[in-house]
Amino acid sequence: MGLCKCPKRKVTNLFCFEHRVNVCEHCLVANHAKCIVQSYLQWLQDSDYNPNCRLCNIPLANRETTRLVCYDLFHWACLNERAAQLPRNTAPAGYQCPTCSGPIFPPTNLAGPVASALREKLATVNWARAGLGLPLIDEVVSPEPEPLNTSDFSDWSSFTANGTPEQEEITSASAAPSFYGQVPRPPASPSRPEQHTVIHMGNPEPLTHASAPRKVYDTRDDDRSPGLHGDCDDDKYRRRPALGWLAQLLRSRAGSRKRPLTLLQRAGLLLLLGLLGFLALLALMSRLGRAAADSDPNLDPLMNPHIRVGPS
Structure with missing residues (x-):
């Protein structure tokens, strides 16, 4: 929790x-x-964790996603295509999560943001509207653009916006009239070779940690009170020293602002200091008086001639 x-x-x-x-x-x-x-x-x-979709093995961040009530996440296009392949007379219990075999349709008595968002998404397709008990609608198929297969290009320098290679551009430039004048291109520097980016998308990505997670979203306001300190998620589960709480307490008190004392607080502080000084003065005078009485010969019974000390 x-x-x-x-x-x-x-x-x-x-x-x-x-x-x-x-x-x-x-x-x-x-x-x-x-x-x-x-x-x-x-x-x-x-x-x-696996950041890819379990159905197509493509990163979840690339396409629109939907979350089931079991909190498993899939691409909406993949889940819709998988469910549409089932027979039309499939019962609502037959639509199951591909990962945990849980129900795709949320229970009627389940309320919450996740269940509400899932119902709104399922209400856009006919196979889900039948399971939800809603009337059928005319679906408008909006095909998603297929991702570009970058494995066909050896480097991105030959790819242009119109999809034509650089060779066609050179051919068209050579066929132009000579009176337009060709601007000579500067020679490429041999010390800094041009670098090209080659992306291979044929092999599926393995199940690994996310090497560079995104920035943690914090919905709290930035204006925090001086007594509160930021909760860093990187240090939350790190082992802390035994006296770390003492250093944190001293750091928080040293960094906090000191408010000016009121008149009543000043009077109380002066009264307390005066009482402590008076008690210290009494203790000092009592100690000095006792020391003077111990060294006074008039108070020594052996020095008094009227007092005899000896066998009776």
């Missing part, structure tokens, strides 16, 4: 594997729509 950092400050057991923070369902829908989110206990058992 943990406390979400949003202004609602709700206690939750959901944990974002990418940002390593506790999140409630409101923040999950608003700010972590494409993050891997599961329970905090699962993160303690195994913090590894």
